[in-house]
Amino acid sequence: MKPAVKLNELTAHEIHELLASGQVSCREAAEASLARANEVEPSLHAYVRLTPEVALRQAEEIDERLARGEHLPPLGGVPLALKDIMCTKGLPTTCCSRILENFVPPYDATVVRRCNEQGLVLIGKTNMDEFAMGSSTENSAFGPTHNPWDLERVPGGSSGGSAAAMAADEANISLGTDTGGSIRQPAALCGVVGMKPTYGRVSRQGLVAFASSLDQIGPITKDVTDCALFLNVICGHDPLDSTSVDFPVPDFTQSLGKEIKGLKIGLPKEFFEYEGKRVGEEVDAAIQTALRVFESLGAEIEETSLPSLNYCVATYYLIAPAEASSNLARYDGVQYGFRSPGDDIIDMYRKTRDKGFGAEVKRRIMLGTYALSAGYYDAYYQKAQQVRTLMVRDFQRAFEKYDLLLGPTSPTVAFRIGEKSDDPLAMYLSDVCTIPVNLAGLPAISIPCGFSDGLPIGLQIVGRALDEETILRASYAFEQSTDFHLRRSLPASTKAAADARAVVTRKGE
Amino acid sequence: MPLTPEEVDHVALLGRLELTEEERSLFTKQLSAILDYFQQLRELDTTGVPPTSHVIPMQNVLREDAPTASLPAEEALANAPQQQQECFLVPRIIE
Numbered sequence: 001m002k003p004a005v006k007l008n009e010l011t012a013h014e015i016h017e018l019l020a021s022g023q024v025s026c027r028e029a030a031e032a033s034l035a036r037a038n039e040v041e042p043s044l045h046a047y048v049r050l051t052p053e054v055a056l057r058q059a060e061e062i063d064e065r066l067a068r069g070e071h072l073p074p075l076g077g078v079p080l081a082l083k084d085i086m087c088t089k090g091l092p093t094t095c096c097s098r099i100l101e102n103f104v105p106p107y108d109a110t111v112v113r114r115c116n117e118q119g120l121v122l123i124g125k126t127n128m129d130e131f132a133m134g135s136s137t138e139n140s141a142f143g144p145t146h147n148p149w150d151l152e153r154v155p156g157g158s159s160g161g162s163a164a165a166m167a168a169d170e171a172n173i174s175l176g177t178d179t180g181g182s183i184r185q186p187a188a189l190c191g192v193v194g195m196k197p198t199y200g201r202v203s204r205q206g207l208v209a210f211a212s213s214l215d216q217i218g219p220i221t222k223d224v225t226d227c228a229l230f231l232n233v234i235c236g237h238d239p240l241d242s243t244s245v246d247f248p249v250p251d252f253t254q255s256l257g258k259e260i261k262g263l264k265i266g267l268p269k270e271f272f273e274y275e276g277k278r279v280g281e282e283v284d285a286a287i288q289t290a291l292r293v294f295e296s297l298g299a300e301i302e303e304t305s306l307p308s309l310n311y312c313v314a315t316y317y318l319i320a321p322a323e324a325s326s327n328l329a330r331y332d333g334v335q336y337g338f339r340s341p342g343d344d345i346i347d348m349y350r351k352t353r354d355k356g357f358g359a360e361v362k363r364r365i366m367l368g369t370y371a372l373s374a375g376y377y378d379a380y381y382q383k384a385q386q387v388r389t390l391m392v393r394d395f396q397r398a399f400e401k402y403d404l405l406l407g408p409t410s411p412t413v414a415f416r417i418g419e420k421s422d423d424p425l426a427m428y429l430s431d432v433c434t435i436p437v438n439l440a441g442l443p444a445i446s447i448p449c450g451f452s453d454g455l456p457i458g459l460q461i462v463g464r465a466l467d468e469e470t471i472l473r474a475s476y477a478f479e480q481s482t483d484f485h486l487r488r489s490l491p492a493s494t495k496a497a498a499d500a501r502a503v504v505t506r507k508g509e
Numbered sequence: 510m511p512l513t514p515e516e517v518d519h520v521a522l523l524g525r526l527e528l529t530e531e532e533r534s535l536f537t538k539q540l541s542a543i544l545d546y547f548q549q550l551r552e553l554d555t556t557g558v559p560p561t562s563h564v565i566p567m568q569n570v571l572r573e574d575a576p577t578a579s580l581p582a583e584e585a586l587a588n589a590p591q592q593q594q595e596c597f598l599v600p601r602i603i604e
Contacts, residue, residue, distance in 0.1 A: 107580075199564050213563070243563070245565055333590055334589070334590075334599055335589060337588070338590070339590035342600065343600075347600075354528070362532070363539065369520050373523060387555060389555075390553065424539055441565055
């Protein structure tokens with residue numbers, strides 16, 4: 001019997017019920033996501049590579065295990081969209097860069113290994129800004145991803161492909177990475193849930209490095225329950241990553257459903273206003289409405305200030321490019337990746353990197369190299385690392401008083417494709433709400449909290465280091481009181497569908 | 510403090526990049542604007558503030574000095590643009 005529900009539209013925990021009870025097979029679940037991807041990819045481009053052979057093989061394996069009476073893990077058989085920056089053995093991992101276009105990793109990243117052990121089914125590798133450098137997925141060497149809510153707009157970035165795949169139901173669960181907001185901002189702009197765990201919670205082994213002191217892997221999902229379930233899979237100490245934290249991993253689903261009465265929430269004014277400019281009116285209004293929901297649930301809300309956050313953009317755009325310029329030195333055309341011939345070895349390096357890297361990657365290598373170069377190190381890099389300490393201290397002080405800090409995830413809704421591509425500084429400023437969290441290594445989530453003209457708005461909740469549980473508790477309580485997470489973007493399969501949506505949007509105004 | 514095109518050339522050499530004439534003039538302009546923006550950090554007094562080295566307090570991470578399996582040469586070389594006799598092949602370095 002064909003199931004009446006569209007399997008690709010379900011959350012991971014919903015699909016688990018159907019798989020565990022034998023109402024549908026893992027193969028059917030995988031086929032539903034693959035069919036949906038084939039339908040909408042021409043207009044969305046959320047994936048850079050679909051992996052139907054792998055998906056069907058993995059799905060059939062789990063079906064066989066189920067037939068033998070084996071227990072189904074919570075995310076076993078769930079179709080997964082994986083950002084193309086995490087190494088997959090035998091499958092190209094490109095970081096959406098020409099320089100890694102033909103790179104086939106000889107091993108799996110630790111997170112990929114964990115996903116395989118838990119029986120997740122790989123539908124494909126998702127699009128991203130080249131080497132995760134960007135906030136719109138426009139910097140992909142393979143072309144931009146379009147926002148499922150409005151094809152003329154960006155999905156955010158750099159994990160724009162994973163977020164769009166969730167919003168358009170091209171898989172049931174996904175993974176992204178977040179160096180300055182690259183999970184949370186696209187989750188906000190696509191109306192889904194995205195969490196950056198505490199720095200060190202998830203192993204970075206096999207994750208292609210951008211800025212090593214900031215990078216962290218995390219889930220992008222259709223609801224908070226799936227986020228908790230996925231954290232259970234990916235968190236934990238890994239001896240292969242020396243920055244991975246050896247700290248007990250709780251069952252994150254235990255945080256769901258607990259009340260939030262008496263929870264103390266701080267609103268840093270720096271999350272709402274930067275350089276004298278308030279976040280967009282529509283974003284502000286949605287956040288204020290969300291705050292009333294938290295108040296009605298018994299949370300105590302108070303305004304506060306973390307003054308050093310006023311310098312977060314300058315600090316981040318010194319530290320991240322400095323680390324990137326060092327990390328990306330490995331792409332020299334010798335051991336792997338693209339090579340362009342040259343007259344001598346230096347010429348070979350320079351030609352390889354000139355042809356292999358896109359404009360934003362070059363810009364950041366230039367910026368980082370300059371900030372680390374003799375004569376400028378103290379004034380730029382060292383200074384930024386000192387200001388970073390001031391931010392860590394400001395957060396510590398705030399968390400002596402508050403359990404959580406709240407604000408918008410992005411100062412605006414999704415912007416138009418091409419709108420900021422010629423002005424790097426304007427693009428950098430779109431990360432203002434998310435980057436302080438990376439600089440301090442803290443966990444934070446973005447959850448849907450409203451819409452403006454049919455475009456989603458995200459609420460950011462920041463917690464203490466290693467306290468993802470309180471964030472999940474508050475997020476789940478909010479989700480249970482609202483229905484933003486249930487709204488789906490309309491099918492974006494054709495131009496006609498886009499036009500149809502435009503009509504619906506106008507009617508809704 | 511605007512960057513000169515010569516400084517841009519020097520940084521490009523350090524970063525092992527080769528810029529087109531167009532990139533050179535674009536980056537001179539854009540990087541000058543970005544560095545100018547960074548000057549705001551000077552407003553902050555950071556005397557005696559230690560630079561952040563790691564956000565989660567951690568000691569040195571060590572392991573037993575015991576041999577473990579490593580990638581076989583064939584797999585390590587599988588992605589090399591050029592290889593010869595189990596080595597990565599590069600343009601001549603020593604005259």
